[in-house]
Amino acid sequence: MSPMHYTRDNMAGLLRGHDINPTHQRIEIAYALFSRQEHLSADQVMAVVNTRHSETSKATVYNTLRLFLEKGLVREVIVDPCKVFFDPNTSPHHHLYEVDSGKLSDIDAEHVQISGLPPLPAGMVTEVIDLIVRVRRKD
Amino acid sequence: MSPMHYTRDNMAGLLRGHDINPTHQRIEIAYALFSRQEHLSADQVMAVVNTRHSETSKATVYNTLRLFLEKGLVREVIVDPCKVFFDPNTSPHHHLYEVDSGKLSDIDAEHVQISGLPPLPAGMVTEVIDLIVRVRRKD
DNA sequence: CAGCAATCTGGACTTTGTCTAATTTCCGGA
DNA sequence: TCCGGAAATTAGACAAAGTCCAGATTGCTG
Secondary structure, three states: OOOOOOOHHHHHHHHHHOOOOOOHHHHHHHHHHHHOOOOEEHHHHHHHHOOOOOOOOHHHHHHHHHHHHHOOOOEEEEEEOOEEEEEOOOOOEEEEEEOOOOEEEEEEOOOOEEEOOOOOOOOEEEEEEEEEEEEEEOO | OOOOOOOHHHHHHHHHHOOOOOOHHHHHHHHHHHHOOOOEEHHHHHHHHOOOOOOOOHHHHHHHHHHHHHOOOOEEEEEEOOEEEEEOOOOOEEEEEEOOOOEEEEEEOOOOEEEOOOOOOOOEEEEEEEEEEEEEEOO
16 A cells, blocks of 8 residues: 555545545545544644634534544544544554643554453444553653 | 442541541542442432432532542543543453443453553553443444 | 631533534536 | 525534632641
C-alpha cells in the first residue's frame, strides 16, 4: 500500500465508498480528521473546520461524527471522562494515553496478543476490545 | 481470605487504613460502594446515600469519590462518555461492558495474558492497563 | 469555652453533547 | 429554466455530568 496523501478531493471518494453523501461540510470534517492522522475530539474538529470563517455548526459536527461512526469511517476512543476522541485509524490497534498531558497515540495491534479471556455471556458478540495503556511521567 | 462482610463499622477501619479521616458521609459512601460489590456512577452513589432523607450533597459525593481514587480505595472505569463508574475492586482485573444495557462486570485478570506491548516512551511509567471488552446482543 | 483546621453545603457555573423547528441546498422531472 | 420535495444544515434552547466557591458546620485541642 503506497503512502496515502489525503486531499479534499480524495475525501469525496472515501465518503462515497462508505455510503455517505459527500457534502461540503462532511468533506471538511473528514479532511480535518484524515489529513492530520490524529485523534481529535468533537470541539477540536470544530475548531479546525472553522479556522477561517465560521462555516460549520456545532450540530453538524456532532451529527457528522456520529454518522462517520455508524458507517465505520472512524472509531471512537473513550479514555477521558466527558471527552470522546475520534480516530481515523479503523484498523485493529490499541491506545497509549498519557494521563497528564492528555496525549493519545496508537499502538499497533500486530504484535500484541491477548489470551485467556473467558467465554462471552450467551447471545453476546464482541463489538470491540479496547486496550488502553495509561502512562504517567515518572517523577 | 475469608468472605468479607461489609458493615458501616468496617468502613471506618478501611478508611483509616487508607489514610482517610472517616467522617459520617465518607462512611456512607464507602458502604454504598463496598456493601454491594458493584460499579456505581457518581449519581448512583448519590441516590443510594440519599435514599431516606437527603443527607449528603453533590459536592461531597464528588469530592469524596475523588479522594477515594487518590488514596487507592477505588478505581475509576471509563467506558461511557460522560459517565464514570467507580469500582470498589482494586485488584487487577478487566471489564466487560454491554453497550446496549450499560451493564458493566468484572473479568478476572488471573488467566488473561497480554503480551507483545511495545516499550513505553522514555520517562514514562504505566499507571494501569485497561482492557475493556465491549459486547452487544447478537441480533 | 475559644480558636482553628477540616469538612460539608447550596447553588452558580462550565463543558460536552442533544434536540428541535426553521431554513438552505441539492437534484430530478416537467 | 423552474418547481417540489428530500436531505442536510443551522441557531439556539436545553440537558446531564461535573467543578468551584464562599459561607456554615463539625470536631478537636488547648
